[in-house]
Amino acid sequence: MLTASTTPVRQASVRAHNLALVLQTVANSADRPSRAALAAVTGLTRATVSALVDDLVAGGLLVEVAPPPRTGAGRPAAGLALTSAGPAGLGLEINVDYLAACVVDLTGTVRHRYVEHADQRPADPAQSLAAVGGLAARARLAAEADGLTVAGAALAVPGLVTDAGLVRVAPNLGWQDVDAAAALGAVPELAGLPVGVDNEANLAALGELLVTGGKPTYLYVSGEIGIGAGLVLGGELYRGVRGWSGEIGHVTVYPDGRPCRCGARGCLEQYAGQEALEGDVPLAAAALGIALSAVVNLLDVPVIVLGGAYAPVFGALRDGIETELRRRVLTAGLAPVELRVARFGADAAMRGAADTVIRAVREDPAGWLRRAR
Amino acid sequence: MLTASTTPVRQASVRAHNLALVLQTVANSADRPSRAALAAVTGLTRATVSALVDDLVAGGLLVEVAPPPRTGAGRPAAGLALTSAGPAGLGLEINVDYLAACVVDLTGTVRHRYVEHADQRPADPAQSLAAVGGLAARARLAAEADGLTVAGAALAVPGLVTDAGLVRVAPNLGWQDVDAAAALGAVPELAGLPVGVDNEANLAALGELLVTGGKPTYLYVSGEIGIGAGLVLGGELYRGVRGWSGEIGHVTVYPDGRPCRCGARGCLEQYAGQEALEGDVPLAAAALGIALSAVVNLLDVPVIVLGGAYAPVFGALRDGIETELRRRVLTAGLAPVELRVARFGADAAMRGAADTVIRAVREDPAGWLRRAR
């Protein structure tokens, strides 16, 4: 049988790539670069950069702003910046004890934020989805009133999610095979909006990436009722073949240890989950250290970020984890593993969700220009 | 500060990409596709495919062969196939009890193969490298006598290797900070040849990929004196940030278990290394199952391939491993993990090494054409 390994590339793809290159370079730059500066740093000619910038300005992704402070002679530059009036991302979250929605614009700032504290465990999936749909509708209307165009939405859920937006199982919510993407797509105020669904830890990991910038590699570990992890490899979230990566909570720590609700024995969750954490912090730290050592030995991940319930007790956990890492990571002597606390608090997953939407626009501005036209 | 996220794309890159697309499509096809068939499957026009094929034929990467069997009316097609007289890869291996070299041509067939059984532990690194350099020199001369052009060499070593070709530590060889790439580059018969060095399990994993085709995701685990693993994610070897991924041998299985030579306790190696394997197979299987469950929980890897010393006892290991996987993998109920035995035997690493060279040519034919001109 004959299959193509990739897709062909034509002139239009060149344009699309270079549009993204220019847009991302502006996005990643702290100041307000000029066309000439962009040309210098991207390797494109000034003529080409001008043409690309014209398209991006016309399409409402970039705006001309006051130039950065002058240095020496020459015609003054025009500064360029991401617009704060263009596309926006809608980030949603359903968690055990709250619902949330936020709107993030292209520059990455949160423009609107709604949180509703309420225990979701007694609610059935349709109720939770309707409630978060209500928050989403309010957020979208508020965004449009600001002149923003919501480009898409993403929902964070504490469970296993397939890439079609189907929640296979969310134990702490009591969900099983819930088509969350379809339910949100049916909300009238969200009509026509692409809706993604993803695991909460995965999205929180992406939220962390938003702050870091660049193409880092790290593991984000979030202590909640369960324990989830999001793995970012070279700036990209690694979701696994079926989207089920990051289940560090069920990595075996003590093979004959405490029975876990998953049926196995000695899962990390039993020693470093939220309940265990409230009891015995040194035990939690040691168990975490053992499981994280496995990750580093397997993947050579240089940075580990602790979030969720781990963030407030980071100081108490640190030593215990690092002791195990030093003992059990084969390459610990060659290069130490960096242990950090998460930058965001409870909003991490929701912001990460919104960020997937604006990341999509940043990575494919040509697609957005086609849509906007 | 201003940095570019990627490199610009110009027409030349389009050409390079499409050359690779056509070449790889021919490589991955079982029959001998015509230009028209390539156009249909790649999505390029026949005119473009013709132009690309002309370049590849002129550059000595493709040859016209007898067409595939006819069907119905019409002008007969000209079949296309990878040449067996073009670039070749030189695969080298230094292991505890043997040295080896082989030449693999663009079609993936082994054209020459040299193996020298000799215990390398008493030898110092320079001696081992000189000996394998000798094999390499013979292999290169034999290849050139066949009309092949050796495009590069790669060496497999059982140890931690940085991407500059420096062997940081190879415990079973007694090596520490050996610049293997430089040593091989100094062999007169290898003058001017790019030489890569990589971990043995990584390269063996790539060798497995050569047979599979496509873009699979799997973990290759090789039982030797130690235990190494090569992780292939979406058809790409994942080396880790510093190239030190795959150290599954030092994943903790029993936190307070047997002391390991690495200084920790309860490493997999102590329960499923070659020595342990000769003693207690069920113990080895259970330990492997526990460690592999961690990998699957973390990475959602659907396939595990067992090679090296595990291959001959695969039947005896299988049940014990699968039992643990069923118990300990959270998603085992949603989709079972496939456990396979490696396709290649002892040659896996050496062939994988040679394959990295021909893969580089297949992925960047434009670069090869420039070199060959």
Next chain:
DNA sequence: GGGATTTGTTTAGTGGTTGAATTATTTGAC
């Protein structure tokens, strides 16, 4: 005020793809 300097635009040129027309070669029908 004038030269130096830097930014941004214009214009001709190049390379690579597309699409339509053309040429080449076979099968099968009458």
Next chain:
DNA sequence: GTCAAATAATTCAACCACTAAACAAATCCC
């Protein structure tokens, strides 16, 4: 045996995106 239909491959004009170099614009500094 010849001709129509069918399929393969090539040729050629058009188009599109980028480059390079010249040019125009705007400022600094002597």
